[in-house]
Amino acid sequence: MPGFEIFGAEEKEQILEVLDTGVLFRYEFSEQRRGIYKVKEFEEKFGAYTGAGYAQAVSSGTAALKVALKAMGVGPGDEVITQGFTFVATWEAILEVGAIPVFSEIDATLNMDPADLKNKINNKTACIVPVHMLGAAARIEEIIEIADQAGIPVLEDTAQAAGGHINGKYLGTFGKCGTFSFDSVKTMTTGEGGMIITDDPKLHTEMSEYHDHGHDHAVNPGGRGGEGRSFIGFNYRMMELQGAIGIAQLAKLDSMVAAQKKNKHRLKESLSLIPGIRFRELMDPTGDSATFLSFSLADSDHRKRVGKVLQENGAAAICWVENSWHFYPKWEHLLAGSTQTRSGWPFTDPGGKRRVVYDPIALPVSADLLDRTLVYPISIRMSETRLQDMEEAIRKAAEA
Numbered sequence: 001m002p003g004f005e006i007f008g009a010e011e012k013e014q015i016l017e018v019l020d021t022g023v024l025f026r027y028e029f030s031e032q033r034r035g036i037y038k039v040k041e042f043e044e045k046f047g048a049y050t051g052a053g054y055a056q057a058v059s060s061g062t063a064a065l066k067v068a069l070k071a072m073g074v075g076p077g078d079e080v081i082t083q084g085f086t087f088v089a090t091w092e093a094i095l096e097v098g099a100i101p102v103f104s105e106i107d108a109t110l111n112m113d114p115a116d117l118k119n120k121i122n123n124k125t126a127c128i129v130p131v132h133m134l135g136a137a138a139r140i141e142e143i144i145e146i147a148d149q150a151g152i153p154v155l156e157d158t159a160q161a162a163g164g165h166i167n168g169k170y171l172g173t174f175g176k177c178g179t180f181s182f183d184s185v186k187t188m189t190t191g192e193g194g195m196i197i198t199d200d201p202k203l204h205t206e207m208s209e210y211h212d213h214g215h216d217h218a219v220n221p222g223g224r225g226g227e228g229r230s231f232i233g234f235n236y237r238m239m240e241l242q243g244a245i246g247i248a249q250l251a252k253l254d255s256m257v258a259a260q261k262k263n264k265h266r267l268k269e270s271l272s273l274i275p276g277i278r279f280r281e282l283m284d285p286t287g288d289s290a291t292f293l294s295f296s297l298a299d300s301d302h303r304k305r306v307g308k309v310l311q312e313n314g315a316a317a318i319c320w321v322e323n324s325w326h327f328y329p330k331w332e333h334l335l336a337g338s339t340q341t342r343s344g345w346p347f348t349d350p351g352g353k354r355r356v357v358y359d360p361i362a363l364p365v366s367a368d369l370l371d372r373t374l375v376y377p378i379s380i381r382m383s384e385t386r387l388q389d390m391e392e393a394i395r396k397a398a399e400a
């Protein structure tokens, strides 16, 4: 799962190159930096790797979502459909631009259910944000078709699925844009950091300007101080050290995924012993980034029994209805509409009217599915002893 497992000489060399110039800022200092532009190089390499063409580096995956939504013009008065099973960052970004998150059900892919998405589209829907959760693809082609018919742009939250693809087409390149996170537990990491990819040069320019206070980045005699501004922005810049680590990590991404696939395959084989087990539906097993292994049982009781034996034998698996950061009924601050803002924004409008109330039982299909599902994070490095211990625990769980 996390790229920090394989930090090595490559990352060190990249970082030292930056420190040797003394320039940590991605712009300016043209003489001092001696041609070294790490963030720019990382963007170019990431855009080429995914096949998107354009890439905008930012300070986090959450910032990537916000910058992308801003560039697409999403704001107050809009609704954005995402899934109820995601990391909180997805809805934080939607609320942060002033729009309202609407949650869809998930299906056997553990990602957005296209049929439920259709039900939730209305004339306020300004964007659809499917999330490629736990390393594997949503039914993205179907989702795009529905979105196209409705004339609504799609932003793929690809934070958990860098390196994933469907028939060779990289996740994040199906929609109008795709966002990535390089936080410390993601497949490839820069500690903190994010990226937005797109094939649309205009959108790319908007993102580049918004993420840097509105700087138009036009070459002019006055340098950075002389740059113009078209609209109000903010600061979500990535710094050179992160760009440097990103270059080294991206070069290792394919080998990370390959190692994870091997470990995942091994555990999947032994899990097959559990009666009634069903593995998560994969759109393209070849394109699975294999950062997680998800499996479901017939009912919640069986999941609890299996989960207990696995835990007692040192091979605990995650159940997302118990883990509080990935399924919305557990987000008490969202349900309560808690905010620091005096007016209550974004849950309450400045006139005192509540804008949205979330019902914790609004997604029964997702709740049932997640209550029957267990998940193993897959590491890049799993020792033979560790794998054998897990296999032993799984054999015992098969009798639970």
Ligand SMILES: *Cc1c(COP(=O)(O)O)cnc(C)c1O
Pocket: 060, 061, 062, 063, 086, 087, 089, 090, 131, 133, 157, 159, 160, 180, 181, 182, 183, 192, 193, 194
């Ligand atoms: C990690 C994550 C994010 C946010 O990324 P950060 O870099 O931690 O801000 C967004 N969406 C999903 C699905 C994530 O897993």
